[in-house]
Amino acid sequence: MKKLKREQIRYKEKVDAIAPKSKTLSGCIRAFIAGGLICMLGQAIGDVGSLLFSFSETDRASFTSIALIFIGALLTGVGVYDNIGAWAGAGSIVPITGFSNSIVSPAMEFKREGLVMGVGSKLFTVAGPVLVYGISVSILIGLLTCLFS
Amino acid sequence: MAHKKLGRQTLVFEKPPRIISGATIVGDMEGKGPLGKFFDIVIKDDTWGEKTWEKAERKMFEESVRLAFEKVNLNPERMDCMLGGDLLNQIITASFAAREIKAPFLGLYGACSTMAESLILGSMLTDGGFFDVTACVASSHFSTAERQFRMPLEMGGQTPPTAQRTVTGVGCSVLASSNYEGECIMDNIFVTGGTVGRVVDMGISDANNMGAAMAPAAVDTLVNHLRDTERDISYYDLVITGDLGSFGSLLFSDMCKEKGVDLGDRHLDCGNIIFDKNQNVDCGGSGCGCSGSVLNGYLLKRMHEGDFERAFFMATGALMSPTASMQGETIPGIAHGVILERGKL
Numbered sequence: 001m002k003k004l005k006r007e008q009i010r011y012k013e014k015v016d017a018i019a020p021k022s023k024t025l026s027g028c029i030r031a032f033i034a035g036g037l038i039c040m041l042g043q044a045i046g047d048v049g050s051l052l053f054s055f056s057e058t059d060r061a062s063f064t065s066i067a068l069i070f071i072g073a074l075l076t077g078v079g080v081y082d083n084i085g086a087w088a089g090a091g092s093i094v095p096i097t098g099f100s101n102s103i104v105s106p107a108m109e110f111k112r113e114g115l116v117m118g119v120g121s122k123l124f125t126v127a128g129p130v131l132v133y134g135i136s137v138s139i140l141i142g143l144l145t146c147l148f149s
Numbered sequence: 150m151a152h153k154k155l156g157r158q159t160l161v162f163e164k165p166p167r168i169i170s171g172a173t174i175v176g177d178m179e180g181k182g183p184l185g186k187f188f189d190i191v192i193k194d195d196t197w198g199e200k201t202w203e204k205a206e207r208k209m210f211e212e213s214v215r216l217a218f219e220k221v222n223l224n225p226e227r228m229d230c231m232l233g234g235d236l237l238n239q240i241i242t243a244s245f246a247a248r249e250i251k252a253p254f255l256g257l258y259g260a261c262s263t264m265a266e267s268l269i270l271g272s273m274l275t276d277g278g279f280f281d282v283t284a285c286v287a288s289s290h291f292s293t294a295e296r297q298f299r300m301p302l303e304m305g306g307q308t309p310p311t312a313q314r315t316v317t318g319v320g321c322s323v324l325a326s327s328n329y330e331g332e333c334i335m336d337n338i339f340v341t342g343g344t345v346g347r348v349v350d351m352g353i354s355d356a357n358n359m360g361a362a363m364a365p366a367a368v369d370t371l372v373n374h375l376r377d378t379e380r381d382i383s384y385y386d387l388v389i390t391g392d393l394g395s396f397g398s399l400l401f402s403d404m405c406k407e408k409g410v411d412l413g414d415r416h417l418d419c420g421n422i423i424f425d426k427n428q429n430v431d432c433g434g435s436g437c438g439c440s441g442s443v444l445n446g447y448l449l450k451r452m453h454e455g456d457f458e459r460a461f462f463m464a465t466g467a468l469m470s471p472t473a474s475m476q477g478e479t480i481p482g483i484a485h486g487v488i489l490e491r492g493k494l
Binding site: 004005007008009011012014015018019020021022027076077079081082083084085086088089092093098101102104105106108109110112125126 | 200201296300301302303304305306307308309310311350351352353358361365396399400432479
């Protein structure tokens with residue numbers, strides 16, 4: 001980070017003090033409702049899947065994830081998910097549907113730049129860091145588990 | 150010895166050029182805003198029949214120049230020079246539109262201050278006796294700017310309350326020298342001077358708080374302008390800023406007061422008036438096209454009709470770059486001022 005001068009620090013403090021703030025409480029409530037509804041939907045999909053196809057526990061989890069990813073991608077494609085996100089905030093970013101949204105939206109955006117340098121290279125611009133650090137941490141935990149168990 | 154310069158940063162024109170015509174093209178959302186009826190063309194679809202948003206912005210740029218010249222029965226290819234810019238990398242909107250227009254072209258980048266920058270430079274070149282007719286143009290497009298500076302459009306997320314929405318719009322002014330005798334749609338608006346802004350950085354690093362990043366630059370330019378010209382703020386009926394937005398405007402008038410300049414009710418911000426509060430735009434509009442379209446579509450018309458005599462138009466720019474931001478840089482701001490005065494030939 002760049003080191004700030006004293007007058008810059010004073011200005012920043014002033015700005016921080018009077019800047020309009022996000023409404024944290026109503027934001028949390030909306031995130032809770034939206035996130036909860038998405039999880040309920042996931043639960044329902046899992047239950048219906050088990051009932052119809054009598055899945056094992058792992059198959060059931062995979063089925064639910066795939067279905068939610070599909071729904072997230074579809075809603076992104078028809079231009080609805082960004083509106084949900086604008087209302088729900090983290091409530092629709094954290095569940096797996098948000099992950100799907102973060103991959104489909106750059107894919108849609110960069111298709112005009114071609115399949116290789118457009119979609120291919122920009123697909124993970126948003127989800128990339130999550131994948132990189134998610135996979136890195138799981139490798140680390142895997143190694144630790146292997147060492148200490 | 151420079152004899153047309155006052156003080157440190159201010160220029161005074163001997164033969165002030167006139168703004169003889171202007172044209173604006175804006176997007177659907179801007180068209181639905183409070184100033185909708187003042188714009189020449191409102192495009193309903195943000196690609197305007199083109200394959201990409203970049204191509205659409207380019208078409209808006211080109212068509213606005215053609216329209217501004219059409220209004221005064223001039224052929225744009227015959228103009229002396231076009232000065233303009235936009236927000237995209239390598240200013241592709243302006244330069245690719247210039248490829249079609251075929252007039253001599255000087256590309257500018259001043260972030261959202263481009264409208265004032267082009268007017269200052271255009272007026273200097275006109276007053277200097279180099280050009281008779283020039284076009285000054287600035288454009289921005291919500292969708293092209295979002296993908297370059299922020300997130301993909303369909304990505305679902307929230308903006309903080311200090312964020313502003315990039316205006317889809319382009320504004321073109323046609324400047325003519327004092328001895329121009331052709332047709333004009335405005336005959337009494339002169340650019341009598343200008344103040345070239347300094348880059349001011351007060352340490353704001355939040356790209357969603359451009360108003361706070363640019364406000365100190367606007368204060369700097371205004372205060373230095375008044376000092377250079379030894380004028381009191383009451384000389385102007387209106388101080389127009391480009392896109393400080395509601396929060397930036399608050400900081401601006403607050404800091405002006407601290408410097409002993411009481412704006413009273415003579416401050417107006419283009420970003421504050423282009424959208425309506427219930428259009429869900431947080432702190433208002435931003436982008437080169439914000440001040441470009443509001444100036445040419447609304448303010449110059451009002452001035453032409455005599456609603457105000459003298460205005461100081463400051464387009465404000467946040468000179469940020471996503472790369473510099475990721476490297477931990479703060480956002481430098483700039484504001485260029487243009488003196489607009491009603492007068493007689």
